[in-house]
Amino acid sequence: MIENPSREEMGKMLKKSKRIAVVGLSDNPERTSYMVSKAMQDSGYEIIPVNPSVSEVLGVKAVKALKDIEGHIEIVNVFRRSEFLPEIAKEFAEIDADIFWAQLGVENEEAYNFLKEKGHTVIMNRCIKVEHALTK
Numbered sequence: 001m002i003e004n005p006s007r008e009e010m011g012k013m014l015k016k017s018k019r020i021a022v023v024g025l026s027d028n029p030e031r032t033s034y035m036v037s038k039a040m041q042d043s044g045y046e047i048i049p050v051n052p053s054v055s056e057v058l059g060v061k062a063v064k065a066l067k068d069i070e071g072h073i074e075i076v077n078v079f080r081r082s083e084f085l086p087e088i089a090k091e092f093a094e095i096d097a098d099i100f101w102a103q104l105g106v107e108n109e110e111a112y113n114f115l116k117e118k119g120h121t122v123i124m125n126r127c128i129k130v131e132h133a134l135t136k
Contacts, residue, residue: 002112004123011135013099013121014128017074018046021066021097023088024079025049027057033079034058036103036129043132048073066091073097077128078106085111085124093118101128 005013020040025033025047034057041047041058048069049062056062063069066076066088076097078088085108092100092115099121102108107124115122 002107002109002122002124004126005121007131007135010123010126010131013075014132014135017099018044019048019071019073020045020075020077020128021048021050021069021073022077022079023050023066025051025054025057025062026079027051027054032103036079036127037077039129040132050076066095066097069095075099075101075128078102080106082106082108086114089114093120099123101126103127104130 022033022037025037028034037047038058047058047060049057049060050066051062052064054062076092080088085102089111100115102124104125104127112122112124
């Protein structure tokens with residue numbers, strides 16, 4: 001069963017974090033991933049697009065994979081379909097990021113269990129922008 005941290009805990013994580021790698025970030029302003037990431041960028045977060053099919057989003061050069069990011073990542077925010085989460089979770093486990101965050105409507109028990117067994121903080125089926133707005 002997937003159990004998220006409390007809203008209060010999520011708020012603390014968001015206050016502490018500044019770098020968010022966004023897996024599946026689209027360069028289409030109509031897409032949710034773009035709108036949410038833009039709002040987070042406008043709130044002072046550094047957004048790093050992770051998408052092999054775009055070169056740049058929100059004025060930032062995109063990377064093909066999480067392992068291509070230099071420096072520490074606090075949150076990996078995932079905008080991919082639930083069936084892709086186990087693969088992304090494995091990639092996440094190979095880098096030294098703090099929080100695995102799957103967006104609203106995205107969850108996968110296999111990925112959740114894999115990451116929790118390794119001691120990672122995992123949030124699934126929650127919108128980072130909504131949690132940020134509710135815990136400011």
